[in-house]
Amino acid sequence: MIEDKNQERTPLSHLGEFALIEHLTKNFKINHTSTIKGIGDDAAVLNFKDKKVVVSTDLLVESVHFDLSYMPLKHLGYKAVVVNLSDVYAMNATPTQITVSIAVSNRFPLEALEDLYAGIETATQIYNIDLIGGDTTSSNTGLLISITAIGEVEDQKIVYRNGAKPNDLLVVTGDLGAAYMGLQVLEREKEVFKVNPNSQPDLEPYTYIVERQLKPEARKDIIKLLEELNVTPTSMIDISDGLSSEIIHLCKQSQVGCDLYEEKIPLDPAVISVCEEFKIDSTTVALNGGEDYELLFTISQEDYPKIKANPNFTVIGFMKEAETGMHLVTRAESRIPLKAQGWKNFNN
């Protein structure tokens, strides 16, 4: 579907391991004073002084987490970084460094890895982080990317998942379900393409949702905004697996219950429209779709005036005593227990 206009194909075997890493990382610059030594020794050396250090790691596997038939490698590199940074922001921390390891089969030429690293580089620039290390090796099949993100945060600003209290407001940033519906559109076009390889998909009506799937952003702006508004959430998590699953994490770790109001769940009009087209319930998509990389957090009610006028935030419910359970309150005012859709990777 996405044609590769790059006709050059340099086999990876033309370079040794060290030459490959050097080639792929030569454009990366070190910006943080906390990075004392980046790539090029047995290990990187960092200096966080009196700040706390935050570490998160993710593994992305071809055919499980991404499909290269519609995911350009540059976007993949960008997304792989962003997904990790999102976890650091979810601690109310600032990401400062990443390590990137890839396993890649011989079917990828050097130019493909250059595209991947171009996306990684763009992400490091936009989010102001240093690439400080990694590993590059061959695999027998596809592409695998392992990223570890490191960040810093002042002690009193760290926000865990376990600090929510009954009566705290449940707040979400942005809107939900778009990345999942973007994936549905891309999967549909892939099937069309299989039948008729000459068809050119018109993705124009789906620009927003496809972009949310292919080029998500982590909510760096929200961490800054919360600081400006002088709001420290009582608990926080990023939405990677779907709203429902993340609410359950906050509730279980904070030992509280929750009422989530269906009518409050923020949906972009494009999501509502494509859900109608696909005959899928938009609430189900928002609850279980995942890959939104929005932030979900709780605040004490006294902080409500600070956030209420802000279009970045939507209050979608409130926390209760644990015994009352976790519920979705539907538009028809019935109460349905929240369920985590769970993890389907091993059920293929």
Add this chain to the structure above:
Amino acid sequence: MIEDKNQERTPLSHLGEFALIEHLTKNFKINHTSTIKGIGDDAAVLNFKDKKVVVSTDLLVESVHFDLSYMPLKHLGYKAVVVNLSDVYAMNATPTQITVSIAVSNRFPLEALEDLYAGIETATQIYNIDLIGGDTTSSNTGLLISITAIGEVEDQKIVYRNGAKPNDLLVVTGDLGAAYMGLQVLEREKEVFKVNPNSQPDLEPYTYIVERQLKPEARKDIIKLLEELNVTPTSMIDISDGLSSEIIHLCKQSQVGCDLYEEKIPLDPAVISVCEEFKIDSTTVALNGGEDYELLFTISQEDYPKIKANPNFTVIGFMKEAETGMHLVTRAESRIPLKAQGWKNFNN
């Protein structure tokens, strides 16, 4: 060859992602005061106070870095951790935390992952490190392990690769080539097994070299010993790719040359004997074999009295001006330029 006596096979699909991680990591304990928050939030939180932070990462891929037909999963888990810790020790630092991510295909039952994590746990206990995070996902083919090791070190103790000076002595710990010859023995037995599956290999004469391959150790003791001897190396690296390649790294990054004396290269008698059996030159094995995980470092000559009586250390050469080049001085006193064997993974 190594029979799996465990007849239980629980499909991974019986557990969700969170249940799987929880199950596999439930025995791990947090020991370090620098670990404020381990597994269970969006990211781990660490506190290194005024110490510097060291970060290293490695990716191990089935059929590229290990062969499960003779590598028991418990040993693999242990080795995967040790390989990473070795990089941290090579900075003269103390490893404190690791993250472990694995991608695994459906052909592995839960019991196999339990074995893998049992090995990881043993390593965390022996080396006194905390498991603070990771990711578990499915893969379409084999097993892949990505580990990031984090350590701490006082500013003035950090040893880089680039500090060697002309006339510094080149020192190596332990002995070299055993892990590579252990691999040759295991590969040979695998071929025998293919032809005659009833054959029981007698690995007894090869105990030392097979153990060096299957269960290597990182030189934690050397970091402690160097401190006790009050020796801070001028440069240091661990030997993962072979002595020759690592010497070249030290020389290039330090902008010096080197004379390496063939007769000084430490070899275990078992290595010499098996090299004769395989008709391989033992110097070639020591230079290019790799996976020794010994430490290679340089010290200024005035520190020589502090290390000379110690059986852990062998002086194998000395550094020179860069213009003189990097040479192996053979037993016959001819000078051969050192070459890095390079990286063969992509040449399959």
